[in-house]
Amino acid sequence: xxxxxxxxxxxxxxxxxxxxxxxxxxxxxxxxxxxxxxxxxxxxxxxxxxxxxxxxxxx
Numbered sequence: 001x002x003x004x005x006x007x008x009x010x011x012x013x014x015x016x017x018x019x020x021x022x023x024x025x026x027x028x029x030x031x032x033x034x035x036x037x038x039x040x041x042x043x044x045x046x047x048x049x050x051x052x053x054x055x056x057x058x059x
Contacts, residue, residue, distance in 0.1 A: 001028070001044065001045045001046075001049060001052075002038070002042060002043070002044045002045075003019055003021065003026060003042065003043050003044075003045070004041060004042045005021055005022050005041055005042075006019050006020065006021050006041065006042070006043050007020045007021060007022065008020045009035065009043070010025065012035055013033075014031070014032060014033055014047075015029065015030065015031060015033065016028070016029055016033070017033055017035060017045060019043065023054070023056065023057060024054055024055045024056040024057045025054070025055040026052065026053070026054055026055075027052070027053040027054075027055070028045055028049055028051075028052055029049075029050050029051045029052075029053075030047050030048045030049040030050045030051070031047060031048040031050070032047040032048055033045060033046070033047035033048075033049070034046045034047055
């Protein structure tokens with residue numbers, strides 16, 4: 001999975017990653033998750049992803 005326009009990593013565990021983006025927070029759940037920074041604006045996540053949840057920012 002590649003996430004573009006991310007602002008930062010809020011939490012990072014082998015089973016749970018939270019990424020802050022311009023649109024909100026992306027929560028990724030799974031197993032053996034690994035976080036790899038591609039550029040200052042893009043990050044890749046590898047592993048066995050089970051679910052993805054987005055917390056949208058209130059406008």
